[in-house]
Structures are given as C-alpha cells and as structure tokens.
Amino acid sequence: MTEHTLTVAGVAVDTRHWIGGRRVASAETFTDVSPIDGSVIGEISRGTALEAAAAVAAAKAAFPAWAATSRAERARILHAVADGVEKRIEELSIVETTDNGALLRSHRRGVMPRVAHNFRFFADWLLKLEHEDFETRGHTNHVSWDPAGPSVLITPWNAPLMLATWKVAPALAAGNTVVLKPAEWSPLTASLLADIAAEAGLPAGVLNVVQGYGSEVGDALTSHPDVRRISFTGSVPTARRIAESAAGNLTPLSLELGGKSPLLVFADADLDLAVDLAVEQYDNAGQVCLAATRFLVEESVAEEFTRRFVEKAATLTQGDPRHETTDIGPNIHPRQLEKIDAFVQRALAAGARAVIGGHRKDTQYYAPTLLTDVAQDSEIVQEEVFGPVLTLQTFSTEEEAVRLANDTRFGLAATLATADAERAERVTAQLVAGTVWVNCFFVRDLQAPFGGSRHSGVGREGGTWSFDFYCDVKNTVTAPNGWKNHG
Template identity: 75%
Template sequence: MAPPDSDPDPAPAPAPAPPSNPPHTATVAGVPVDTRHWIGGERIASAATSATASASTATSAATATFTDHSPIDGTPLAEIARGGADEARAAVGAARDAFPGWAATPPGERARLLHAVADGVEARIEDLAVVETADNGALLRSHRRGVMPRVVHNLRHFADRLLALAHDDFETRGHTNHVSWDPAGPAVLITPWNAPLMLASWKIAPALAAGNTVVLKPAEWTPLTASLFADIAHEAGLPAGVLNVVQGYGAEVGEALVADPDVRRISFTGSVPTARRIAATAGAHLVPCSFELGGKSPLLVFADADPQLAADLAVEQFDNAGQVCLAATRILVEESVRDVFLGHVLDRVAKLTQGDPRDEATDVGPNIHPRHVERVDGFVRRALDAGAKAVTGGGRNTELTERGGNYYLPTLLTDVAQDSEIVQEEVFGPVLTLQTFPDGDEDEAVRLANDTRFGLAATLATGDRERAARVGARLVAGTVWVNCFFVRDLSAPFGGSRASGIGREGGDWSFDFYCDLKNTVTAPKGWAPHG
C-alpha cells in the first residue's frame, strides 16, 4: 500500500527482446496488453522529445518509451509509452471536458456502469492475475483468489454505497438543512507498485462513483494491469474521458499532472518526500489531497497471548515479500515469553518456500526491482554493522538471484536499538525486528510502539480483552488489529496519523474527500404561491 517511489531506471543491461507483437502491443503471460496511454477514449503514444530521450528511453517511430522488466527473472516485458507534460495536459483536458456530462449522469446510471466494469474485471480475473504476477512478482495464487476478486469488490462496494449515500435532514430554528455531495471535478490518482490494480481500483471506484472524472498514473514499475483495466472500462461502456491512464515517471508526467490548474482532487500512495512535493504543488491551486504514506507498525505480543497465534501473526508480515505498508515490522514482545515466541517464529519461517510466484507452493516471491533489493539489503547491512543479529535470513537468496530475480530472504533481526535506523525507518521488504519490554509494563510497550514518526497500523496479541482495549486506545494508529491481521472492510476508515498520511479512505469518508459537500438551508416560510 505505500512503497517508496520508483524513479527512472539507469540504462538497462542487455536482455532478450520482448516477443514480436503488433505495434504498441506486448504479450505478457499469453495476454496481449496495449502499451500506450488511454486518453479521451483513445490510445495515444508518446512523441519522442529531448526531454524523454535518454539512456533509459527507447525511441522507435518517433515514440518515447521505457522498458518494463519482470521482478521474477529480470526479463523485459514491454516497452511502455513514456508520458510527459503533453500527455498530462491532454489527459487532464479530456477529464475536464468529460466532467460535466459524467457529473450530471444520474447516480443509478453511474452505479450501473461501475457494476458493468466490475463484471468485466470478474470475467478477466485470470488474465489480470497472470499479467500482474509477471509485472510485480506477487503470488499468482493470491492474485487469483484474493487480489483480483478484491478489485471487483471495490467497484461494487462503492457503486452500491453511492446509492445509499444520504444524511438525515435536520432542523435549525424551524429551517431545514439538507446535506448533499457534489462531484468535485477531475481527480489525479497516483498509485504504487505493491498491489497495482487493487489499490488503483480502491481510488478509482469512489472517485467515479462520486461523479468525478479520473486521470490514473500507475507506478512505472507496474503499469500493465492499469492498461488492461482501461480496456475493460471502455468495453463496459464508460464514456470517453471519464477514465484516463497516463504512464511514465513521476518527475516527467506526475509533476505535470498535479500542477494542472484544472485538477480538483489528488490521491497519492507512496513516499513522504514525494507527498511533500505534491502538497506544495497542489497548494498553489488549493487542491485537496489524500495521502497514504506507509508505516513502521508494531506487533505487541503480551505474555497472555496464544503463542502459536502470535507466531502466525509475526510470520504473516512476510506477505508479498514484506512489501505491505501495513506490515507490523517491529515486534515488541514481553520479556518472559521472548524465547518461546521466537522459537515458534523460527519454526514457521523455516517452513516458508521462497521462489517463483507462479508456483502454487511458493510462499515468498521476489521484491519488485534490483534497486529496491539493494535498498532493503542496505538497511540490513547497516543494522548488522551496528550490532544487530540476524536470527534468520539477513541477505539475498543467492540461489534465486543468480537466475536474475530479486529475492531477499525473510529476515528477523534482534539486538536492535530503539533509535536505530532499522527500527525507525520503513524498509518495505521482508525484514522484521524483535525487541522486548518488561513483564507487565504496558506503559513501556505503548511507548516503544508509538516511538516512530509513523502511525498507520498496530497489531496486538493478547488473551485479555480489557488489556486489548486499554492498549489499543493509547496507540497512535489508523487501524488496530487484535489477535488478527489485515482484516479489512471497505465500510471502515483507512489511513494513518503523523507521517503515515493525511485523510481517510473507505465508506462515506471516500465520498467526503472526492466531493464538495453542500448544505442547503430552507426557510419554513416565504414560498411564493403557485399560479
């Protein structure tokens, strides 16, 4: 959900060329994917200019592209249209022009079209799953059974919620107050690479349901399923310009999108530094922003917790190779149960299978990119140099990385200081730390849990309901899980405190963001007679 942002790649190493395809089409896992932008209901290539001509750009037939590689084995998947200021202007312009018609579309028709898009996604779950696994390296079984069905659910949930959106009228000295949600205008949605289509649909669904038009900029490391989604939406009957997809690097097309004065909402998932730049740019036009910026969440394990459950929760944090913003990467365990808990964790880690995410037996796949693996390994190496101990993992899976993939061993570090980099900064890889707190000292447990600049989520393992309520109430977090993890309902608010973000998504909170709320006050008297 909030990974570090990707940047333009250095000149790629020589690699086999992608399969021969029709112009502007790549075949990925047997599925044809159009590699151009989707703007105003048309496929648009990027013209090659001096601004996009570089060592990392392929130019062919006067088009600018960048190469998308698979994290599984490093093979090139496609040459993707590389957008810039021209494509940003065109996409926002298309969204601006389509906005009046879409905003005036009755809610029932908007909901029907969103359900039609959901039908299209549901019919192509297998295509979307195999393409996204190739593109971002997450487990194919997860894409088939959980992630892509969640895309369908996202669309249907907000379509249905639109029709139920209401606030009771209320009286003020005999005057009637009526609250309504007015579409705000074109929305720019900038999405990450760790769950590309699911997180995109989580933004697209409420934005479109609210009556806004959308410009989506997917992460440059994982652009493929966004392109397929554009085709699905078009086939479902979504009017031209209501959904636009522009590919490329943040510095080239993302900055141009958020600076456009016609944009009325910006939703971004990514890093804190990029969010600060977006906020500064958006401030010039007073554009509301929603930011989900990751975390450094704690898992608090109390002595009265079920030790098997607590160990399961800890190992679950290696899901998606640790590339989950909500992951409880800081394990805080009561001293008296530390050794027993650690033993259970190590037993479970030893049973994990790391390998090709397309294999049903694989539990941990690759990380997204060689540069990201280097970043993760840098955190671990610096922690080890500072005195940390790797009780499992601690480096690359050399057997797999030698084949060209980006595989990092599930890692658990002990002997770490509270003020150390590895405890304070988001690694966004399969790396956990373990610290202890004195027996019975809830105050110290809470202090350690809250002692970072983040505040996205927290997980508690305890057998005491009263303790769970006491401790949970004191934690700085947008979501607190007790004896569970990653249980999510779209009716609930999602977001973070402190450096973990601004705003909440989910339920009516999404409509509050994507709309301009209006209150109409009507006097009890003064109506002119009819006739």
C-alpha cells in the first residue's frame, strides 16, 4: 500500500486521478465520508483546472488512434472491460455501498451486473449499428456515425458506477475518448473502473478520471474548447451552469435532470399491485431521479390505498445497508439529510399531515415519509426532494388526474396503475414524460430512448440514440455512374 491507496472493506482503492494512463496526484485533497455511519473513508485527490486541462489533452491525443480503431476491436475491448467488472463484482459492491450507502444486496444482484451489461450491450450494438441506404433520384444516400471527439461525462452520487458506465460505454463504443468526473460524494468506484479498463487493454488516454468539485474542476472541463460532447446527470441548477459554460464553444449537451414524477392510481387498479409500486418508491432511500414521488389516487379508493400503503411500508427495515435484511439505507450526506428535513418541516408548517414519518431518525437516516393535505402549488409537490418523502393527493376524474400529473416543471417519468387498457392508452398519450410505466416500475432496456422533458432534461440516450449523440452523424450522397473505368 502507498500513501495514495485506501483500504475500503479490504479493497485497495487508489485516491489519485487517472490521466493519460497513469496515476496523478493533486496538491490538495477532499474528504470522502461514508453515509453509513459518518466515518471518514479517506482523502481524495482534489482536481483543479490544471488536472482538467491535462485530462482533456490526454483524451485529445488518444482520440485519433481510438477513433480509427475498428468497430470489432473496440467491441472486443469493451467486452474485456465487462469481464473485468464481473470478476470484481463483490469488491465493487462493497466499495460502492461504503461510499454511497446503497444496499449491498442490490449492488451484488442487480447494479454491478448491470454495469457489466452496459459495456456488453453497447459493444454489441456498435457491431450492428447501421442505416439502410436509400435512393434519391438515382443517387445513393449512406448514413454513418463518425466519432465526435473528447467527451466529458459528469455523473451523480446516487448510482455512481452504473450511471457512469451508462455514459462511458456508449461514448467509448462510438470511438470517443472520455474524461469522467464522478460526484465528490461517491468517487471510489470510478477509480476502480480506471484500473479495470487499463487491465482490459483500453489504450492510455482513452478513459481519464478526474475527481473533485464541480466549481473547481467541472467548470474547467465543460468550458474547454477541445471538448466535443458533454453528458451530465444531476440537478437543474448545475445543468444551467454547465450549459452556460459550454455555450461559448457550442458544445453539444445531453442532460438528464431532476424529476417529480407521478404515480396515478385509478379505482379499477389492482390495489395490491398499486401499493407495491408505491412502496417501491422508497428504493435507495428515495434517491432515485425516476421515483414516482407524487401519488395521485382516485378519491373512491384513496382511503383503502392509504391504509394498505401504511401497512406495507411498516414492514420495511431501515438500517445498515450492508445487512441482507435492510430495505432502506442512509441518505448520502448530512447536508442532503438537512435539505430533506427542511422540505418536510416547511410542508408541515404549511398544513401538510405526515401519515408516516416526517422526521429524521438520526444524523444519517430519514424516516420514510408520506404527506397528505398538500396543495398542488406547494413546494413539496412542485420541487424535487430526493429523499424518502412522498405526497398523496386525490382526483375525481381522468381529466383531473392528467392535469395534476402534468402540473410541474418536470417531465422525467410517470407510472400508471389501471385495469383498463383503453384508459391506459388515453392517459399515457397525454402525460408529459420521457418514460411511462403501466402497471410496472423501473423496467429499463438499454435499447430504449431515455431522457426527460421540460426541466427534466435535454436529449435522449440509449441504443442508437446514444450513438446519435456521441457521434457526428454523416450522410454521404453518391451520384450514379460517376466512376471512371481504370480497367
């Protein structure tokens, strides 16, 4: 072990940046704290404009060779990265649980296998990426996807490695080089990913990892003139700052932002299913951008729905996310916990009623909360809390349900519970959302478009949409019979 290596639950993690195929330390560090118990994990290299410039320069230098690498070879290396992830699922799982507090059992069974799948999916999609040639007055049109160049990927803390690789995998598959800036509250698995990628044979400079604060290193990355694409997942205020930073260079952006998604429960719905869907919104301590945090329930079944919800929620176990029986872990940081509680206390002061919860459990955990008697124009209904806090309102008609569902500035997702197929078709057609789930939740396929409407984002990624973003899409038109015969 060296001064730049942490041991996290028995796993060695390098605390330095990964730039141009080597580890680079910064003069300053920032403190990484575990949300499980508030203990200090260690000191992490704190990037500045200096490290940002070095990372972009490394990505720029590596770009021509990586862009010229055949699709088959790029795909082979991405599959090798997936192999490396699968060999280290246990290590990645325990490090990420320590770092961001999400359930260890979820990391082992779902999240880390999905990380490997991200690489495999985009490697395979690359090999079949094509558009059928078409004719225009005898001329042949041929569509191709040209790598765009160095890409800056800025990722959140709620699902650090999965959401990072959701961006890294298609960017690399497209032939771009990458500078990854993980969230400062959960940087550790990004460092491990750099090791895995290097071991898989990814050339130096193709993937770079720079840690630190957005105001110190993020701005330097997003304003850099050599950056050709920026993809960001996070909050609306940060997205505005990134957009302003990128505007000077007209750098294309993909933004997946906040949500205030509704769960619409109609009287004809299977109430047991609806309650299961509702309780699922406490997943990851409510720190899920897609969560349906606003319950809209038809008046005639609202009382029964609420009774069953309270009973079901009472069976959840909140505590140490490393324990197999835990259902809800801690919130990421004391600052986030304070923000969550401030939202709830302001709502209670304004007349809301806490059916369950409504308070902190301690300095790391917030009690699962359901608030009723909330006005549509209230802060708690309109603004993203990003914690285990849900609201319940009622409606009497389908038209009212749609109106309430659409009456926020967001449009990331929506969930609908009904037994009427025609109603489902009518309602989903009117909902403003990038994803709508009918009688299910969180069913995600990488070939589907993903993104938000309104303040929930700009653009779509997934399948071919990812390559459309990370590439310069070119159309080549060739005249008929224009070739000389060189015999």
